[in-house]
Amino acid sequence: MIDIIMLNDTNETVCATTLVTSKEMFEWNTSHISSKLLLATASVLTCLTFCLFLESFKYMTSKVPFGARRGYLAWLIGIYPVFSATSLTGIYIPRASILANWCANIYLAVCIYAFLMLTVNYFGGVMVMVERLKDTKIRLNRPPLACCCLCLPNIILTEVHFHRIRIAVLQVCVIRPLVLFIAAVLWADGIYVQAQISKDSAFVYLNTVSLISTLIAVYSLSILHKASVEPLKGYLIKSKFISMKIVMLTTNIQNLVLAFLSRFGVIECSTHFSSEVRANILYNYLVVFETFFMLFIGRLILSQWKDIRCNPVDTLSMASSGLPPNIFDLDINDAARRNYISLLKSVSMMDETVVKTACENSRIVKTLETDV
The missing domain is CATH 1.20.1070 (Rhopdopsin 7-helix transmembrane proteins)
Incomplete structure (x- = not known):
């Protein structure tokens, strides 16, 4: 070429x-x-x-x-x-x-x-993510900026850490x-x-600034990505x-x-x-x-994507591991989401028929949201 x-x-x-x-x-x-x-x-x-x-x-x-x-x-x-x-x-x-x-x-x-x-x-x-990753140690010595910095400590994701990551990405x-x-x-x-x-040349300085900014964003995303690979x-x-x-x-x-x-x-x-x-x-x-x-x-x-939105078996499996079924696709506030998760973890919700009903419609969640 x-x-x-x-x-x-x-x-x-x-x-x-x-x-x-x-x-x-x-x-x-x-x-x-x-x-x-x-x-x-x-x-x-x-x-x-x-x-x-x-x-x-x-x-x-x-x-x-x-x-x-x-x-x-x-x-x-x-x-x-x-x-x-x-x-x-x-x-x-x-x-x-x-x-x-x-x-x-x-x-x-x-x-x-x-x-x-x-x-x-x-x-x-955010609250659910922090809850899911609270026992996961996140390494800070990640590429492309800190892969050689072995002295960096491992951290546990908190809301403060997440907002810092978000700022590093937003920049x-x-x-x-x-x-x-x-x-x-x-x-x-x-x-x-x-x-x-x-x-x-202004080209050199401006592109250097852009490259450094990009590397910081990639580094911040890689920190969160590494912790999220297994759960997601x-x-x-x-x-x-x-x-x-x-x-x-x-x-x-x-x-x-x-x-x-x-x-x-x-x-x-x-x-x-x-x-x-x-x-x-x-x-x-x-x-x-x-x-x-x-x-x-x-x-x-x-093309390898499998549709698991309304599969009761997958939903039960995700709920039992702490992953709330169908809640990703619902536009609700955090308080309603927390209530829904607690219900899903209860024994009474671990029924395939109930979960299938919750998967097909969002009446349970909407009721929770109006009560919050």
């Missing part, structure tokens, strides 16, 4: 210094067979990504009832077509690349928080979009140049976390790596494109290809 994108006349020594317009980009692509095929492939893959997203969303809605959980999952699945579409926009219109990346990172910021809230939703709320939802907004402002003033590596193993939480981590890291690290390759002449310039523009175009192509294959693999994993 690099060879195709880096086609240029080796006899030329004059490099382009300005961003090309969409018209110039289209004329250049149509005049080169290899670039035309590559652009057509990227366009087709983006369309397939959207089709696969719609099919995955339809499948997901058949397994998850209407509510907060369905919304969280829809945000997570949508991360692939959003990044694919914004990257394709950056290929067709290089001057809009910063704006497209800004939109994609705002969406990613929402998805990061949605994943955290999805984990809480699977447990049935990336603010910092990443803010960094890209500053980049767009500086670019408009001619100060910011994508993929430019130098001591005076029936919800494919590990696969969801891995997909989120890949998107978060590749969108940052990949961009920096290509910038360094551009800086040291691995990605050469031409009369039409500077080396920085070529690095950015290559980055957008990679994202389009990667998001399609990531969503395709994710769809294969999603």
Whole structure:
């Protein structure tokens, strides 16, 4: 792919210094067979990504009832077509690349928080999660930041610890979009140049801040994820976390790596494109290809999803282990949820007929909620 994108006349020594317009980009692509095929492939893959997203969303809605959980999952699945579409926009219109990346990172910021809230939703709320994990020791020496810090103690999850984790995750939802907004402002003033590596380059400092923020968020999520893998193993939480981590890291690290390759002449310039523009175009192509294959693999994993919403046997099994049946899918307050859990743990509720009735409708819970 690099060879195709880096086609240029080796006899030329004059490099382009300005961003090309969409018209110039289209004329250049149509005049080169290899670039035309590559652009057509990227366009087709983006369309397939959207089709696969719609099919995955339809499948997901058949397994998850209407509510907060369905919304969280829809945000997570949508991360692939959003990044694919914004990257394709950056290929067709290089001057809009910063704006497209800004939109994609705002969406990613929402998805990061949605994943955290999805984990809480699977447990049935913060109070339930703390109760379930009260005897679980959580290691702080987790990658990608503290895997070598063996001196860090193990902790028991409390509400205070959870809120600290949430703050550490929320910071990336603010910092990443803010960094890209500053980049767009500086670019408009001619100060910011994508993929430019130098001591005076705003690109280096802004992307470093973004990368550090992302690593802190991944580290915080990995702490909670590790403790949640076993209790939530029936919800494919590990696969969801891995997909989120890949998107978060590749969108940052990949961009920096290509910038360094551009800086040291691995990605050469031409009369039409500077080396920085070529690095950015290559980055957008990679994202389009990667998001399609990531969503395709994710769809294969999603096909293993079993519908356990109203299975009395699974419900009894979950209730006996302290996991409240069907309570994840109900939009109720914490007080009603605690009352429901205590009822489920009582002997009188450990009856298959009663549990099946509770699974088919929420009259018990609604009664509890009105009494609270």
